[in-house]
Amino acid sequence: MESLTPKPAENGLKYWCQDETRIGLKTIERKRITALGVKPIGKVQWNFKAYYLYGAVAPQTGESFWLEFSHLDGMCFQIFLDQLAEKYPDHLNIIQLDNGKFHQSSRLKIPDNILLIFQPPYSPELNPIERIWLHIKQELSWGIYENLEGLKEKVCAFLGELSTEEIASIAGWDYILSALATVA
Structure with missing residues (x-):
């Protein structure tokens, strides 16, 4: 049986799933195991x-690219793209x-080797990077x-420990890999 994973370097295409998330000092509360009726x-x-x-x-290879910014706007997105x-x-x-x-700002200058594909409005569930954000926030x-610097260090260390295999297993959805295999 033929593998669904394309050989990305051979065809010169690299497919990325991109998004932004806010990470802050407010404690992220999650479920905890407790006795029935007892609040964590x-x-x-x-x-x-x-x-x-x-x-x-990149869902097919697990490659990743991260940048930190103090805010969310078109200028930061331009730097990210560049x-x-x-x-x-x-x-x-x-x-x-x-x-x-800010992804569609008229001031945006899209580099020659980048092509933007917009997913349907109000459909974050179609973007595999959303699962990566959940993975990070679970950690x-x-x-x-104590401060943002300590939090940034923790996030940076965690991202550094994420292997390409782990990212590919989280973000490598079958329908994306299948579509990319037909292009390869």
Whole structure:
């Protein structure tokens, strides 16, 4: 039986799933195992300082690209696109993303080796990077951090430990791999 995984380097295409997420000092509460009817107990903080993590993952290879920004806007997205294009200059980088206003800014200058594909409005479930965000936030759940620098260090260390195999297993959805296999 033929493998669904295309050989991305051979055809010069690289398919990315891109999104942004806010990561902050407010404690992320998650389910905990407790006795029936007992509410989970944990320390929380209500500090609302945060930053944004811009990310892109390639479902077929598990490659990833991350940048931190203090806010979310078209200028930050432009920097993200420029740096992604610079890191992968020998590929046509096809990027699936949502319909955020800053993704469609008239001031945006899309690099020559990038093609943006917008998913239908209000459909984050179609973007595999959403599962990566869940994976990261699960790791951060119930954590208390003194400041943003400490939180950034934790996130950076966690991203550094994520293997390409792990990212591919989380983001490599069959319908995407199947579609990419027909292009290869």
